Amino acid sequence: MTITPQQAQTPTSDLAATARDHLWLHFSRHSTYESGGSVPVIVRGDGPYIWDDQGRRYLDALSGLFTVQVGHGRTELAEAGAKQASELAFFPLWSYAHPKAIELAERLAGYAPGDLDRVFFTTGGGEAVETAWKVAKQYFKLTGRPFKHKVISRAIAYHGTPQGALSITGIPDAKKYFEPLVPGAHKVPNTNFYRAPEHGDDLEAFGRWAADQIEQAILLEGPDTVAAVFLEPVQNSGGCFPPPPGYFPRVREICDRYEVLLVSDEVICAFGRLGPMFACDKYDYVPDIVTCAKGMTSGYSPIGAMIASDRVMEPFRQGTTTFAHGYTFGGHPVSSAVALANLDIFEREDLNRHVLDTEGAFRATLERLMDLPIVGDVRGDGYFYGIEMVKDKETKETFDGDESERLLRGFLSKALFEAGLYCRADDRGDPVVQVAPPLICDQSHFDEIEQILRAVLSEAWTRL
Numbered sequence: 001m002t003i004t005p006q007q008a009q010t011p012t013s014d015l016a017a018t019a020r021d022h023l024w025l026h027f028s029r030h031s032t033y034e035s036g037g038s039v040p041v042i043v044r045g046d047g048p049y050i051w052d053d054q055g056r057r058y059l060d061a062l063s064g065l066f067t068v069q070v071g072h073g074r075t076e077l078a079e080a081g082a083k084q085a086s087e088l089a090f091f092p093l094w095s096y097a098h099p100k101a102i103e104l105a106e107r108l109a110g111y112a113p114g115d116l117d118r119v120f121f122t123t124g125g126g127e128a129v130e131t132a133w134k135v136a137k138q139y140f141k142l143t144g145r146p147f148k149h150k151v152i153s154r155a156i157a158y159h160g161t162p163q164g165a166l167s168i169t170g171i172p173d174a175k176k177y178f179e180p181l182v183p184g185a186h187k188v189p190n191t192n193f194y195r196a197p198e199h200g201d202d203l204e205a206f207g208r209w210a211a212d213q214i215e216q217a218i219l220l221e222g223p224d225t226v227a228a229v230f231l232e233p234v235q236n237s238g239g240c241f242p243p244p245p246g247y248f249p250r251v252r253e254i255c256d257r258y259e260v261l262l263v264s265d266e267v268i269c270a271f272g273r274l275g276p277m278f279a280c281d282k283y284d285y286v287p288d289i290v291t292c293a294k295g296m297t298s299g300y301s302p303i304g305a306m307i308a309s310d311r312v313m314e315p316f317r318q319g320t321t322t323f324a325h326g327y328t329f330g331g332h333p334v335s336s337a338v339a340l341a342n343l344d345i346f347e348r349e350d351l352n353r354h355v356l357d358t359e360g361a362f363r364a365t366l367e368r369l370m371d372l373p374i375v376g377d378v379r380g381d382g383y384f385y386g387i388e389m390v391k392d393k394e395t396k397e398t399f400d401g402d403e404s405e406r407l408l409r410g411f412l413s414k415a416l417f418e419a420g421l422y423c424r425a426d427d428r429g430d431p432v433v434q435v436a437p438p439l440i441c442d443q444s445h446f447d448e449i450e451q452i453l454r455a456v457l458s459e460a461w462t463r464l
Contacts (some may be wrong), residue, residue, distance in 0.1 A: 077338050
């Protein structure tokens with residue numbers, strides 16, 4: 001598919017060279033650029049599209065990083081930030097408050113399920129996860145169960161890069177360079193039904209089995225030592241694993257039985273990515289803690305949050321107790337103002353309903369790709385999907401490490417971008433392409449995503 005270049009506003013050819021020399025990119029192989037590759041430089045965005053410094057347009061089919069829910073170029077969000085900066089540019093939440101953080105905390109508590117009423121602000125998702133683990137540890141010390149400190153999470157799951165959050169993460173290659181990490185984090189199987197080790201012919205039975213592995217892990221470690229279970233509603237890494245029917249109600253039952261806190265890590269899944277404001281509502285469970293970030297401001301300013309239940313907060317309200325934890329920029333006035341304006345857009349444009357009304361069409365459009373020999377599975381929910389690539393559809397044979405390297409980094413990542421699609425080709429787990437477009441997208445954008453994927457995946461197959 002040919003993407004027609006559009007005129008760049010300002011020539012910026014030197015930016016890529018400057019980036020190569022001075023900018024340390026995140027999760028990036030810098031040898032790619034040292035050996036002659038050019039750093040892509042994105043200079044502007046509008047709606048679901050972004051443009052690079054050469055004037056080329058791309059469909060942002062990853063919402064930046066599962067973040068830009070309302071699309072690019074929303075001037076009202078920039079104006080909200082500027083207005084707040086002119087009134088109160090900064091003040092910390094260390095024993096003081098400011099109006100926008102108070103208003104945002106009330107609004108998030110109103111959206112959150114059950115009695116999740118207390119909001120602790122951070123500057124991002126990893127910090128929110130880190131905060132949740134520390135809260136869980138102190139909560140049990142304050143309530144007379146000091147040995148409950150361990151956490152359980154799922155294989156291949158990603159929960160962030162701070163030392164604690166990275167311990168909870170289940171991706172060996174993401175952790176090995178930074179070990180030893182925080183002790184006490186244990187892993188159980190995820191909900192990848194496509195490669196189910198048990199009950200591969202019965203989704204509900206598989207879900208029951210997967211949930212029961214959490215109970216087995218709690219019993220193995222000792223219920224008096226386990227503080228929390230951290231789960232994403234739809235697991236990101238590995239390629240968008242949705243929960244089987246009944247999975248989360250069963251996990252909730254297990255956590256209640258052994259007095260373990262259930263943490264719903266919704267850094268990606270909250271704020272409409274799966275439809276509801278908080279994804280736990282979609283899967284019929286009420287956690288003890290929610291962690292969130294990304295879509296709260298649609299990425300227009302950094303912020304994150306841990307939202308805790310009244311029960312979890314209660315011992316922190318007593319006597320001289322202090323939660324000795326915080327971040328300078330947590331709940332920043334400008335970010336809080338932008339978040340409130342962003343949530344206004346959600347309500348004014350009914351974006352949550354839009355996702356629920358069109359998610360079936362998005363799924364059906366992506367499932368057209370199942371006729372390609374390289375596509376083994378299309379899975380996900382809402383506006384959050386993974387497309388798994390295989391060598392053999394009948395046997396589900398996957399690619400070995402060298403083949404995956406050549407397929408993803410040697411061809412697909414660059415080819416998709418050159419074809420006009422910004423998305424993610426990933427092999428944390430089996431090789432997948434992930435797509436998560438802005439929540440303002442419609443059928444024309446779904447079709448554009450499918451057409452580009454079809455062309456590039458078809459070419460990838462011929463190269464194998």
